[in-house]
Amino acid sequence: MTVLPNAPVDVVVVGGGLSGLVAARTVQATGRSVRLIEAATQVGGRMGGQRVPIPAEARTAGCRDPWIDLGGQWVGPTQTRVLALLDRFDIRRFESPHAGETVLFFGDHRCTFAGFFQGFPEGQPPAVPPADWADAMAALERFQALAARLDEGHPHRHPVAAELDRSSFQDWIDANTHTPFAAWYFAYFCRAVGFLGPAEPEEVSLLHVLWGQRTAPQAEHPELELLHGGAGQLPALLAEELGETAVVTGEPVLAVEEDPAAASPFPVTVRSERAAHPCRAVIVAMPPAMVARLHFSPELPADRRELNAAMAMGACAKVLVVYQRPWWRQRRLAGIAIGDRPWVELCADSSDPENGCGVLAAFVVGHRYRRWAALDAAQRRQAVLDDLAAYLGPEALDPLAVVEKDWPTTQFVGGAFAGWMPPGLWSRCGEALRRPHGRVFWAGTEVAERWPGFFDGAVRSGEEAAAAVLARLS
Ligand SMILES: Cc1cc2nc3c(=O)[nH]c(=O)nc-3n(C[C@H](O)[C@H](O)[C@H](O)COP(=O)(O)OP(=O)(O)OC[C@H]3O[C@@H](n4cnc5c(N)ncnc54)[C@H](O)[C@@H]3O)c2cc1C
Numbered sequence: 001m002t003v004l005p006n007a008p009v010d011v012v013v014v015g016g017g018l019s020g021l022v023a024a025r026t027v028q029a030t031g032r033s034v035r036l037i038e039a040a041t042q043v044g045g046r047m048g049g050q051r052v053p054i055p056a057e058a059r060t061a062g063c064r065d066p067w068i069d070l071g072g073q074w075v076g077p078t079q080t081r082v083l084a085l086l087d088r089f090d091i092r093r094f095e096s097p098h099a100g101e102t103v104l105f106f107g108d109h110r111c112t113f114a115g116f117f118q119g120f121p122e123g124q125p126p127a128v129p130p131a132d133w134a135d136a137m138a139a140l141e142r143f144q145a146l147a148a149r150l151d152e153g154h155p156h157r158h159p160v161a162a163e164l165d166r167s168s169f170q171d172w173i174d175a176n177t178h179t180p181f182a183a184w185y186f187a188y189f190c191r192a193v194g195f196l197g198p199a200e201p202e203e204v205s206l207l208h209v210l211w212g213q214r215t216a217p218q219a220e221h222p223e224l225e226l227l228h229g230g231a232g233q234l235p236a237l238l239a240e241e242l243g244e245t246a247v248v249t250g251e252p253v254l255a256v257e258e259d260p261a262a263a264s265p266f267p268v269t270v271r272s273e274r275a276a277h278p279c280r281a282v283i284v285a286m287p288p289a290m291v292a293r294l295h296f297s298p299e300l301p302a303d304r305r306e307l308n309a310a311m312a313m314g315a316c317a318k319v320l321v322v323y324q325r326p327w328w329r330q331r332r333l334a335g336i337a338i339g340d341r342p343w344v345e346l347c348a349d350s351s352d353p354e355n356g357c358g359v360l361a362a363f364v365v366g367h368r369y370r371r372w373a374a375l376d377a378a379q380r381r382q383a384v385l386d387d388l389a390a391y392l393g394p395e396a397l398d399p400l401a402v403v404e405k406d407w408p409t410t411q412f413v414g415g416a417f418a419g420w421m422p423p424g425l426w427s428r429c430g431e432a433l434r435r436p437h438g439r440v441f442w443a444g445t446e447v448a449e450r451w452p453g454f455f456d457g458a459v460r461s462g463e464e465a466a467a468a469v470l471a472r473l474s
Pocket of ligand 1: 014015016017018019020037038039040043044045046047070071072073074075251252253254285286287290294317318407411412413415416417418443444445446453454455456458
């Protein structure tokens with residue numbers, strides 16, 4: 001294949017997810033030239049979705065082809081950077097549907113309650129034995145106190161970091177709970193909350209989990225709102241604003257080469273199979289696990305290479321189940337269910353009120369994901385529907401459509417919701433997460449110091465990487 005030289009630009013951004021799009025936009029706003037290169041055929045990465053065609057007979061009943069988000073979908077009130085961006089593009093928000101009771105399934109026991117918990121409890125507690133609940137709440141208090149000891153920002157420089165980083169979250173659960181319910185409460189927290197990867201508690205560093213609690217707390221309600229038309233509409237709007245000539249899609253970058261001794265004003269070259277892009281500086285806007293696939297010259301330092309190799313992506317599939325209407329509301333259920341079912345530990349009502357259909361978002365995570373992914377398509381679908389029926393009722397077995405998104409096998413992304421650190425990695429390699437490599441700067445939600453793993457973290461990291469590059473170029 002012929003490799004075409006492209007016109008030099010000030011900054012090349014590698015990766016067209018939210019962080020890369022925001023980085024490119026921030027650079028462009030200063031009058032500098034920018035080119036964003038995305039490997040997939042469309043921008044968006046972990047922020048994307050699709051419209052689901054509904055059969056004609058169902059459509060007449062008021063349910064019109066709904067948009068579903070295959071990646072992220074919720075935002076919360078303190079996620080100020082992403083909210084500003086949504087406002088800029090006039091993307092309207094609505095409160096996530098939550099009227100009605102939550103379902104909890106634990107062991108063989110199903111109950112409904114006027115509350116919720118995902119890390120911290122709200123409203124009425126569920127009808128589990130009081131001793132179990134007291135055990136979980138006492139441990140939660142200790143967990144929150146430990147997280148509050150961390151400073152803001154990346155955690156590895158904190159005086160107690162090395163000690164906390166030696167343990168897995170499971171070590172802490174074992175030492176701090178004595179009932180199976182309380183142990184599951186924290187394991188579920190670890191798998192259900194975005195900043196953790198998600199990960200199984202025995203896989204992830206205690207320090208990483210505490211850092212997530214400190215910088216992206218559920219107490220700030222990051223799932224309070226959904227977006228009319230879906231979150232997945234934003235990347236295309238950002239790309240359109242950047243302009244056709246500034247965005248290249250379908251071009252996986254293979255290498256980033258810098259010649260520090262070069263006399264040229266464009267000492268960096270970003271290479272794909274198709275083209276060479278000379279520039280003054282580069283922002284690599286993707287999770288470390290994807291950075292691991294690029295070749296760098298000069299070679300990255302040892303701690304950054306280890307970080308790329310060891311910071312795993314979460315093992316998670318998101319399954320969207322579309323019904324003619326949100327039938328669970330007639331049962332006075334909120335469509336939010338949590339529990340230790342075989343496949344789905346969390347599902348939530350994601351129906352847009354401007355559309356008549358009912359949409360449930362179900363998550364299959366960690367070891368459950370690994371077992372589920374080994375099934376055939378019919379078994380996977382049935383597994384999810386069976387769990388939804390156990391939680392919410394038999395109507396769950398009769399959907400109009402089931403759309404599954406297997407993130408770990410998605411090319412150029414490799415997992416969901418985000419990357420996570422096993423024990424020891426923050427202590428050994430935390431410094432490398434954001435440290436520039438010559439003229440190469442890093443963005444991506446994993447790099448953020450506030451709301452890592454979320455859209456807001458992606459926006460912040462894009463803005464901050466752009467500011468660092470602009471400072472360097474001036
Ligand atoms: C199922 C799921 C649910 C989520 N739920 C929420 C939520 O409700 N709320 C929330 O705030 N966040 C949520 N998130 C997280 C949120 O989607 C991410 O934090 C955010 O979208 C990450 O953006 P990013 O730019 O950092 O990374 P990415 O979106 O991963 O972007 C990286 C880009 O780099 C590209 N790329 C990779 N390799 C190359 C290469 N060699 N050359 C060129 N390009 C390359 C990829 O194709 C990708 O487009 C969720 C994510 C998932 C997957």
